[in-house]
Amino acid sequence: MTLKVGIAGFGTIGAVVAARLHEGLPGLTLAAICSGRQDVAEARARDLGLAVPIVSPADLAERCDIIVECAPTAAFMAIAEPALAAGRILVTVSGAAILDHPEITDRARDGGGQIILATGALLGLDAVRAAAEGQIHSVRMVTRKPPRSLRTAKHVVENGIALDSLSEPLLLFRGTAREGARAFPSNVNVAAALGLAGIGADRTELEIWADPTKTRNTHRIDVESNSARLGLEIENIPTDENPGTGRITALSMIAALRGITTPLRVGT
Structure with missing residues (x-):
């Protein structure tokens, strides 16, 4: 059986996922696209050689078995609610939006749908989830990004923080993963995912640095538990x-899609 996939949000991430589906993923076919900018989406679809309709979120949920959500954070619920009400699988990287709308898991349960939070931009979450079945004592994450990757971040813009002329690392935020996800909703979805996988977003410590010595978006996590001590670091190429989105993010969604239909799935 071939499952129909719809993509909601047709920007940096969505276009890469669509192109890979067009090339071919076993058991999956691209059926429709949803975008807030239909003219841009139509032009991009033509460039990629895609002959699929551009539809509304409700139509996407009606037409497709799987919805890949990679739209701006503000559009998350408009896409997620009809998809889950229709019993669809929702694949997303919007950990921050899930923290802001915890009721979405109830919507999935009530509608018979499922949410898959793709987490390839942060390593070690299989081990964190396993440790959470025992007792985790502490989780700490330090994010360091080149200033250009944080220039348009909500917290940076609202506070008028100048990043272009930094000569040394600048601490922008220290607090919980939940607080960080609210201040940087499009920049630290990985922190939200870490909180959801481990001891919760309110107990997960987070620091965010604008670091001119970095050329890659870097995340370091340290976990202390009664089963293991984890010290892990990933450097994502923007x-x-x-620049705020790493190349591996779209690949993470593709891997999540592949895992839905593969006969062998590696990882918990």
Whole structure:
């Protein structure tokens, strides 16, 4: 059986996922696209050689078995609610939006749907989830990004923080993962995912640095538990189109999609 996939949000991430589906993923086919900018989406679809309709979130939920959500954070609920009400699988990287709308898991349960939070931009979450089945004592994450990757972040813009002329690392935020996800909703979805996988976003410590010595978006996590001590670091190469998003993010969604239909799934 071939499952129909719809993509909501057709920017940096969505276009890469669509192109891979067009090339071919076993058991999956691209059926429709949803975008807040239909003219841009139509032009991009033509460039990629995609002959699929551009539809509304409600139509996407009606047409497709799987919805890949990679739209701006503000559009999350408009996409997620009809998809889950229709019993669809929702694949997303919007950990921050899930923290802001915890009721969405009830919507999934009530509608018979499922939410898959793709987490390839942060390593070690299988081990964190396993440790959470025992007792985790502490979780700490330090994010360091080149200033250009944080230039448009909500917290930076609202506080008028100048990043272009930094000569040394600048601490922008220290607090919980939940607080960080609210201040940087499009920049630290990985922190939200870490909180959801481990001891919760309110007990997960987070620091965010604008670091001119970095050329990659870097995340370091340290976990102390009664089963293991974890010390893990990942350096994600930024995309050219949107430096705040790493190239591995779209690949994470593709891997999540592949895992839905593969006969062998590696990882918990």
